[in-house]
Amino acid sequence: MQASAQMSVITRPSNAEHDVLSKVIVVEHDPKILAEFKSFFEECNLVGYRANLENASSILGSNIDLGAVFLAEADSDGHDCFELVKAIHKVRSDLPILIRLLPGHSPDDLPSDVMKCLAGVFAYGDYAHAKELIETFLFSRHYPTEFVSEMKAMTLAALKASFKEMDVDVEQPYIVKDKLIYGELFSLIPLESNWCRGYMTIQTEEEAMMDMIHAKKSSVNTPEPTFVHVNAVLGELSNMIWGSFKNRYGVKDHQDALGQVRVEIPIIVNHLRKYISFGTDDPQLCFKYKVSDPEGKLASSFVYQKFVFSLDWAPEKYAESNQSVNELVSSGELELF
Numbered sequence: 001m002q003a004s005a006q007m008s009v010i011t012r013p014s015n016a017e018h019d020v021l022s023k024v025i026v027v028e029h030d031p032k033i034l035a036e037f038k039s040f041f042e043e044c045n046l047v048g049y050r051a052n053l054e055n056a057s058s059i060l061g062s063n064i065d066l067g068a069v070f071l072a073e074a075d076s077d078g079h080d081c082f083e084l085v086k087a088i089h090k091v092r093s094d095l096p097i098l099i100r101l102l103p104g105h106s107p108d109d110l111p112s113d114v115m116k117c118l119a120g121v122f123a124y125g126d127y128a129h130a131k132e133l134i135e136t137f138l139f140s141r142h143y144p145t146e147f148v149s150e151m152k153a154m155t156l157a158a159l160k161a162s163f164k165e166m167d168v169d170v171e172q173p174y175i176v177k178d179k180l181i182y183g184e185l186f187s188l189i190p191l192e193s194n195w196c197r198g199y200m201t202i203q204t205e206e207e208a209m210m211d212m213i214h215a216k217k218s219s220v221n222t223p224e225p226t227f228v229h230v231n232a233v234l235g236e237l238s239n240m241i242w243g244s245f246k247n248r249y250g251v252k253d254h255q256d257a258l259g260q261v262r263v264e265i266p267i268i269v270n271h272l273r274k275y276i277s278f279g280t281d282d283p284q285l286c287f288k289y290k291v292s293d294p295e296g297k298l299a300s301s302f303v304y305q306k307f308v309f310s311l312d313w314a315p316e317k318y319a320e321s322n323q324s325v326n327e328l329v330s331s332g333e334l335e336l337f
Contacts, residue, residue: 022067022175065176068096089117096137158240181274187238193249195317198309208301280310
């Protein structure tokens with residue numbers, strides 16, 4: 001059985017289309033707490049998936065993008081979660097682990113080696129503190145709604161140009177804290193503007209892409225496609241999105257930036273563990289796209305797009321830039337078409 005089949009959804013917030021969510025795993029037995037989690041998660045823009053002590057490790061060992069893990073200190077039989085905490089931290093060290101303490105317990109009641117693995121703890125029913133932890137570890141970075149909307153529109157346009165006569169759908173954007181790589185194909189391209197500097201990654205699987213090329217559903221026309229042609233499609237897709245980003249947010253003061261010392265951070269890739277680190281613990285903005293054949297002859301392909309602005313991030317400047325554009329449109333100096 002696949003990991004996804006072992007989880008039940010606790011709640012799915014009915015947010016606006018471009019609100020950013022985060023997916024979390026919950027290991028909790030208390031019916032009262034589970035009921036309270038529903039409204040708490042909706043308030044915090046979280047999608048909760050319930051697991052148990054037995055299957056949590058296998059779920060977290062799979063390639064599922066997550067934002068955090070919520071654990072009860074002990075189950076209904078009194079079995080503590082301490083070994084699970086250490087196991088999760090070993091395989092997914094980037095994931096914040098939050099423990100709901102037993103009534104009357106404090107952090108001092110937890111073993112020191114367990115505390116080292118945790119992002120934080122909260123007392124039974126103390127959702128104000130739990131929300132503080134979520135905001136600190138998951139939503140510490142604000143992604144402007146208009147920016148999220150514009151990046152989605154740019155990418156949808158590029159995907160539809162890259163794959164002919166195919167349907168393209170996108171899930172609601174979400175935040176991830178882990179640094180997993182999906183599939184065998186991975187493109188990485190720098191993004192830079194007056195208010196941000198970082199990277200965009202596109203991740204997908206080779207087989208489904210190859211099938212679309214073979215069926216002449218892609219921008220590449222060749223009778224005998226190979227992995228080189230798949231790479232070409234992914235490269236062209238990345239370039240189209242980059243071009244749209246540059247046209248929309250391109251650096252206006254490029255000459256002033258020349259000659260300045262620029263901060264760089266090493267990018268580390270571990271192929272064995274399908275892991276990439278951009279040298280920061282900041283959460284990543286993620287979009288999941290589905291490219292499907294309306295005739296049902298081809299298997300669907302999933303494309304993951306992640307943004308990590310590890311070098312510079314100043315959304316207040318984005319707001320100023322966006323306001324300037326709106327003012328120019330209002331004054332008639334710029335015209336929408």
